[in-house]
Amino acid sequence: MLVKSGAFAIEQSSEAMPATASPSKLPDELPQNTLLLCAEQLSGSYDSGYGGFGSAPKFPRPVENQLMLYWSKKMEHTGKFQEANEALKMVLFSLQCLARGGIHEHVGCGFHRYxxxxxxxxxxxxxxxxxxxxxASLYLSSFSITTDVFYS
Known part of the structure; x- marks a missing residue:
């Protein structure tokens, strides 16, 4: 059964990929419209009261925060400073809430799962x-952007 479902997944993936797509021909960056859609969806699920994206259970979801940092940089480079600042604020506030919250183990260090x-x-x-x-990578990225020692 597992082999059959694996073959089915490969078949479905092959059908979803354009015929011209190959690892050497894929773009180096996300298409702008894909990045915009992701940033909009994340912004729509942002929890302005407790940080992060979505509701309980609250996972740190560093990949989503990294995407918002990337989006912020893209907006900054295109001169859209207000959008860049809003995305950056979401990430920074989320990291502050994460560091001060119950999943940050203040004694032994590190973070619990959620x-x-x-x-x-x-x-x-x-x-x-x-x-x-x-x-750790997310906090380091945030420190390199802000130079605020809180994120170091």
């Missing part, structure tokens, strides 16, 4: 190694 409540108070007590690396 918070079971929207307030980021009650952690789910497990840590994932890949989360630690992605979250």
């Amino acid at each position: 918070s079971v409540d929207k307030f980021r108070h009650v952690p789910h007590f497990e840590k994932m190694l890949y989360d630690q690396g992605q979250i």
Whole structure:
């Protein structure tokens, strides 16, 4: 059964890819309209009260924050400073809430997997190694943009 479903997934993926697509012909960057759609959807799910995107359970979701940092830089380079600033503020506030919340383990360091409540108070007590690396990278990126030692 597993082999059959794997073959089906490959077949579906092949059909979804354009015939001209090959690893050497794929664009170096996300198409602007794809990036815009992602940024708009994330902005629409932004939690301005407790940071992050979406509601409880509250996962750190560093990939989404990295996309918003990327979007911010793209908007800055095109002269859309207000949009760039709004995206950056979303990420920075989310990181502040994450660092001050219950999933940040203040004694042993690192971050628990997620918070079971929207307030980021009650952690789910497990840590994932890949989360630690992605979250550290996100804080480092934010520090390099702001030079604010909070993010270092």
